[in-house]
Amino acid sequence: MQETLLPENQDQFAELARFCLSEKKSLAISGNNSKSGFGYSVQADIDASMSACTGIIEYDPAELVMRARAGTTLNEIKTVLTEQQQQLAFEPETMSALYSNSREDTIAGVFASNLSGSRRFQAGSARDHLLGFNAINGRAELYKSGGNVIKNVTGYDLSKLICGSWGTLSVLTELSFKVLPAPAVIVTAILDDLNTEKALGLLSTLATSPLHASGLALLPGGIKSALESNVTQANCTSLIRFEGSRTSVDARLREFQTSYASQMSVSLLEQDESLQIWKALSSASPVAYHPVIMKLSIPPSLALRMSQLLNEIGNCNWYLDAAGAWFWLGLETTKAVENINRFRSSLAEENGSAILYKAPDEIKNKVGIYSPAQVTLESLRLRIKESFDPANIFNPGRLDYQK
């Protein structure tokens, strides 16, 4: 294995980028490589990690803002936030089960990969919480974007572009992000005796009800065993999460039971059990054991049809989150190419995305990690990449289709 350079601050990283530019060398950039399984494999001359640039720079809970260096771990940040009863509302969870490693996510990695969890449909994803950053572009220039306040329209919102760019535009060195109060109480209502159609109907009603459920997921029977929890019923399991103060959660649970689930048997998962199950859902662990994993993001009205298509295809396991707007799905390698093309073409007309999160290289190369895009859009994306990294020194090829 190639050695990995560990710059200790942003100036050292800028120096390294300058070297790469003048010597025409490329750089593979990572945090702790916890999500290295995403994207095409990067062939770079030098490996560099931001994991030595660590530390929280500024945190004042009443301002709802934290600023930290790129390599600070997600766990450290969560610990510090928890002490102040705050959290990252977009619910990032480690993807280590998916990528079979136990490395710790860095905060820059969380944003560069635009992670988000089950609260996505209400709280947004990483991109909705990044307020500003310092980074080094492919010209070895240190620049900043955004700021340290929660409301700001000064200049282009480059934070959005950086989230989900997987280290292909710039190297993040410092990040400012929004933090929010954490709920005191979390309870999950579990319903087992609904078929998929009924369950989806209920989830979608709840998604627009004033009960403000913050998690709406559905687990078909087959994958329950993947969750180390006591959900053991047949049929499919609907999970409905309520969060807030005790008074608020209790009132909403009561109303849920009387107005939405009166004839149904409902069991409740309190605090810790609840946390555990949503952590699993947010990190794709119910399907993580599959060699091929995709995430579909679709108009929720298509969820039923999609679930039927998936069942028809067989040989795959899935669960649904965000009230039907997301499917995590695990496939076997046999027929994966054919099946992926099938989902993608079924989505093409209606809109939706199907991102390949994990697969052996030959499958990634055949179907692409992203669906084929409009040509104009593709060339615009290439021009954007060039505007940040004209010599293509950062993570070359990680997101490219035409390799």
Add this chain to the structure above:
Amino acid sequence: MRMPIPDATIIANRQQLIDKLSTFLTSKQIVIDKTTLRAYESDGLTAYQQRPLLVVLPENTAQVSEILRICCEMNVNVVPRGAGTSLSGGALPLEDGIVLAMGKFNRILDIDYDNRCVVAQSGVTNLAITQAVENRGFYYAPDPSSQIACSIGGNVSENSGGVHCLKYGLTTNNILGVELVLMTGEVIRLGGKYMDPEGYDLLGVITGSEGLLGVVTEVTVKILQAPQCVRAMLLGFPDNESAGQCVAEIIAKGIIPAGIEMMDELAIHASENFCHAGYPLDCQALLIVEIDGPQAEVDELIQVIRDIGKSRGSQYFKVSSSDEERLRIWAGRKAAFPALGDISPDYYCMDGTIPRKQLSRVLTKMTELSKHYGLRVANVFHAGDGNLHPLILFDANKDDEMEKAEEFGADILRLCVEVGGVLSGEHGIGVEKRDLMPDYFSEHDLNQQQRLKCAFDPNGTLNPGKMFPTLHRCAELGKLHVHKGKLPFPELPRF
């Protein structure tokens, strides 16, 4: 304020441009007469005016695309315009440019409750979206005070906020997709009725790009179910500082109200006289705190907030007992700008954001500046998110008051930056704060942004003269200067 020097050739080719446009637009869609053009001379920042070369009123995306293609070919500048309520001069015309007015894009295309979204053409007003879905108990969350007039396309371009964005986010957090026409005339679709598009987040960077990257023709917005219960509270304080501390404590206690607004004495009096919202007149600072959610939660939080207020010395407390009363409370706040317009011939509205803990320092300094310039200043403040709206009162007919107001405004914004804040919270940079950008951004920061602009609009003909103080040619910005670098080997730890 200087605008780019107009290109005489383009002005000379005006007739040729009209001829080309006339091949597919009716004469009503091309505004050429001086009187009608006058209506487009400025936007909400009325201090600046400029008559455009022409105003063009397209009716569909194909026309927008063809207009842009022709302008691109002839090197004519294009200024997109929605409803023209921008407070930063984003839609200020150029002498050698057309105004592309999106007013005819006024149809809601699809109301999709199953997918919790609405698809609207970009000229539809912000409020019209909520009105289209409120019979089913839904609404579109961002609610700028200009919502009866401003367009959703303008909202996307400015990333507009409103009094509820602390809890519900800005435009960027509430839209799912757009149809966008690039300066070349190419049409792209970004996002749709789903949450996570693939590849770089272009939708995110278009939002807040002030009409410099593309023309928005269609927007897909999320709609939310109206909360079960909404109550607004008024808390009066003897000074700004206690009101500020009250806000900090509410948030530190883990409460994110739907909105928290603060008004100072001058703003309270002006609003109360203007629309009789029932504000107490004997306090120096007034907070409007709105709580929404399940009934039980709202009841609980009102109590908590009342107690926090008391502990911070509030001298007045009232909670709305009906929706009518709640709306009256808000009407006072939403009319704050016109109300100040009523007590002063002119006002100039600023829009910096600061870390909230700096509030008292900033207000003190603002009082000093007010004395220094001899101009009054009123403050309305999105207190939850630190977004200040100081309104400088002046009389443009008195010599140099306008210049003084501008200088005063610039000083306030520099002060915001000095205490760790930013130049604009929601109104955008436009022409107004353009020349202050170097007070916040370094050359590297600005160059990176301009390079992004080049990726969308290499000739720089879409809304030039806005946002960036210096216009660089893309070719010049694109040059890669390579300095000999050394691998800082020995110093770097490795594993």
